[in-house]
Amino acid sequence: MSHEPLLKTEHLTKSFVARRDVLGRPKRYVHAVRDISIHVEEGETLGLVGESGCGKSTLGRAILRLHEPSSGRVFFRGKEITTLSKRELRPLRREMQIIFQDPHGSLNPRMTIRSILEEPLKVHGIAESKSELDDRVEALMKRVGLRPDQLDRYPHEFSGGQKQRIGIARAIALSPSFIVADEPISALDVSIQAQIVNLLRDLQDDLGLTYLFIAHDLSIVEYLSHRVAVMYLGRVVEEGPARELYEAPLHPYTKALMSAAPSPDPRREKKRLILHGDLPSPLDPPSGCAFHPRCPIARKGICDRDEPPLRTVVPKRKAACHFAGEF
Amino acid sequence: MSDALLKVSDLRLSFSIEGTRTPALRGVSFEVGRGKVLGIVGESGSGKSVSSLAVMRLLHGTTAKVESGSALYEGRDLFKLSEREMRSIRGGELGMIFQEPMSSLNPVFRVGDQIVEAIRAHRKLVRKEALEEAIRLLERVGIPDPRERARAFPHELSGGMRQRVMIAIALAAGPRLLIADEPTTALDMTIQAQILDLLRELKGELGMSIILITHDLGVVADIADEVAVMYAGKIVEHAPIRELLERPRHPYTRGLLASLPSFRDNLTKPRLPTIPGVVPDLRSLPTGCAFAPRCAYAQDVCRDVDPEESRSGGARFRCHFPQESELQ
Numbered sequence: 148m149s150h151e152p153l154l155k156t157e158h159l160t161k162s163f164v165a166r167r168d169v170l171g172r173p174k175r176y177v178h179a180v181r182d183i184s185i186h187v188e189e190g191e192t193l194g195l196v197g198e199s200g201c202g203k204s205t206l207g208r209a210i211l212r213l214h215e216p217s218s219g220r221v222f223f224r225g226k227e228i229t230t231l232s233k234r235e236l237r238p239l240r241r242e243m244q245i246i247f248q249d250p251h252g253s254l255n256p257r258m259t260i261r262s263i264l265e266e267p268l269k270v271h272g273i274a275e276s277k278s279e280l281d282d283r284v285e286a287l288m289k290r291v292g293l294r295p296d297q298l299d300r301y302p303h304e305f306s307g308g309q310k311q312r313i314g315i316a317r318a319i320a321l322s323p324s325f326i327v328a329d330e331p332i333s334a335l336d337v338s339i340q341a342q343i344v345n346l347l348r349d350l351q352d353d354l355g356l357t358y359l360f361i362a363h364d365l366s367i368v369e370y371l372s373h374r375v376a377v378m379y380l381g382r383v384v385e386e387g388p389a390r391e392l393y394e395a396p397l398h399p400y401t402k403a404l405m406s407a408a409p410s411p412d413p414r415r416e417k418k419r420l421i422l423h424g425d426l427p428s429p430l431d432p433p434s435g436c437a438f439h440p441r442c443p444i445a446r447k448g449i450c451d452r453d454e455p456p457l458r459t460v461v462p463k464r465k466a467a468c469h470f471a472g473e474f
Numbered sequence: 475m476s477d478a479l480l481k482v483s484d485l486r487l488s489f490s491i492e493g494t495r496t497p498a499l500r501g502v503s504f505e506v507g508r509g510k511v512l513g514i515v516g517e518s519g520s521g522k523s524v525s526s527l528a529v530m531r532l533l534h535g536t537t538a539k540v541e542s543g544s545a546l547y548e549g550r551d552l553f554k555l556s557e558r559e560m561r562s563i564r565g566g567e568l569g570m571i572f573q574e575p576m577s578s579l580n581p582v583f584r585v586g587d588q589i590v591e592a593i594r595a596h597r598k599l600v601r602k603e604a605l606e607e608a609i610r611l612l613e614r615v616g617i618p619d620p621r622e623r624a625r626a627f628p629h630e631l632s633g634g635m636r637q638r639v640m641i642a643i644a645l646a647a648g649p650r651l652l653i654a655d656e657p658t659t660a661l662d663m664t665i666q667a668q669i670l671d672l673l674r675e676l677k678g679e680l681g682m683s684i685i686l687i688t689h690d691l692g693v694v695a696d697i698a699d700e701v702a703v704m705y706a707g708k709i710v711e712h713a714p715i716r717e718l719l720e721r722p723r724h725p726y727t728r729g730l731l732a733s734l735p736s737f738r739d740n741l742t743k744p745r746l747p748t749i750p751g752v753v754p755d756l757r758s759l760p761t762g763c764a765f766a767p768r769c770a771y772a773q774d775v776c777r778d779v780d781p782e783e784s785r786s787g788g789a790r791f792r793c794h795f796p797q798e799s800e801l802q
Binding site: 198199306307308309336337338339340341342344345348349363365366367369370403404406407408409410411412419421422423424425426 | 517518618632634635662663664665666667668670671689690691692693694695696719726729730731733734735736737738740741744745746747748749750752753768
């Protein structure tokens with residue numbers, strides 16, 4: 148019996164037109180996401196970390212076809228979805244949902260919470276009668292820790308954390324199996340973040356959800372993820388089980404990222420690996436390994452010339468570095 | 475005689491919201507020692523930014539009103555200075571940097587010229603000397619090719635570079651106190667580490683004091699000597715950094731630290747410890763302790779009487795039932 152992950156991408160690439168010529172023809176492209184092959188097992192959380200512009204959000208959206216991929220393929224339950232027409236894609240939308248970073252901007256201010264939550268149910272013809280809809284949305288509110296008697300209020304009457312709960316309720320309204328959570332807690336107050344993290348985890352346990360969890364906060368990703376993929380300038384540079392990746396990074400960028408994260412635990416050792424230089428522009432990526440201008444172990448003649456492939460370094464762990472693990 | 479560079483006492487400030495006066499600061503007192511970094515931590519609406527804006531007298535043109543309190547800088551009350559006197563101190567001895575460097579820089583002037591302007595506002599240098607000084611400052615804050623970069627416009631620089639330019643502008647007048655309001659929040663993790671490193675260096679080299687305002691306890695742990703934790707317009711706990719992290723007295727501080735995934739063995743727990751409820755609305759604060767509705771230790775007295783400040787060890791805190799045990 149062959150095993151199929153719930154979600155898989157093969158060489159997924161998404162480019163945007165960066166510049167057009169006088170006739171409006173594309174002149175230059177920026178490769179936001181390049182040659183990404185990842186998979187997410189059913190019921191697991193794959194954490195996706197990286198700094199701004201690394202393509203993590205674009206990847207999440209390309210998987211859901213909210214951005215049309217430029218090339219490469221996406222498989223859901225073993226079925227290729229990149230070739231499906233919009234109409235054919237529709238039933239799959241029930242299965243694949245997204246939670247956005249900004250809970251304020253992603254809720255229509257003119258709609259009551261009830262109509263926000265009813266909308267997907269109506270569109271997909273899941274609940275028809277008024278009483279059925281009422282039951283459903285009330286259950287959703289309770290599920291995410293809100294009171295059903297708040298259903299007829301408007302988004303502005305809720306706090307940031309409560310709005311994110313509404314965003315989560317909308318995402319689970321259609322009983323999806325896969326959710327892309329795009330920085331769902333980074334806009335929230337610190338004392339509220341843990342509440343939402345716990346909610347996401349409870350929902351995963353109770354509903355068997357599979358998450359692609361995108362964030363720049365490394366500790367929250369470590370807490371929620373089974374496996375983690377680290378992105379740099381449009382590519383995955385390291386991927387592996389969360390615990391191992393955090394404890395002994397294989398890629399020097401992962402190592403730098405981990406050491407840059409400030410920790411409030413005085414017992415934690417503070418040894419800093421501070422990178423020099425800025426993130427390069429994806430418009431004009433460096434030659435060879437994109438990380439080589441900032442890399443503490445880069446070697447001339449190798450790293451500035453050849454782009455290292457993402458390869459298995461130790462079982463279940465991959466890294467895209469000529470000298471993975473050698474530092 | 476205290477050796478504080480800045481001493482803020484019982485600062486009370488309110489905003490007019492829809493015609494009613496809403497308290498934003500409800501008696502805030504803190505000190506910044508010479509050459510020390512004070513971290514001010516809090517969530518949205520806690521008053522952490524308003525405190526420093528009030529001290530810098532940058533709330534003109536808003537509905538803010540300082541009801542009472544003083545801000546002694548080198549023995550002089552900043553609230554009693556004339557606007558003219560204040561102007562020479564602000565941007566001079568008191569520098570400030572903000573979260574979003576793009577909106578603090580003028581987009582139509584070259585960054586070198588903006589630093590020159592700051593230099594010449596406070597020191598008598600001819601343009602050419604000032605430009606050399608600007609280039610030296612750009613180099614000091616870690617900008618490569620400073621001579622060339624001085625000719626760049628803000629949009630030509632990355633976020634991290636722009637924040638370095640802002641720091642160079644703040645340094646131009648040789649400040650003795652730098653107020654940094656979420657200086658790294660908009661920056662990427664690896665760039666944040668660079669900027670914190672730079673601030674640490676400048677503090678050591680120039681003996682500058684820093685007030686670092688942030689929501690991130692990790693950032694504070696990284697750089698601060700002392701920390702003030704704010705909640706609903708009050709400082710609820712003020713302690714040396716190590717003491718605060720190891721033995722937080724106030725249940726809010728304890729709750730915040732304990733809820734972080736990176737704290738102690740939280741990673742292995744099936745659920746993170748949380749603080750229930752939401753950040754309070756300043757328009758309808760409860761009587762008694764503002765944290766009581768969310769506090770696991772709250773008793774009747776907490777709901778009736780707002781706690782006065784108490785002391786233990788090196789810490790000051792406002793709580794009827796301070797916790798003395800080490801945080802596990």
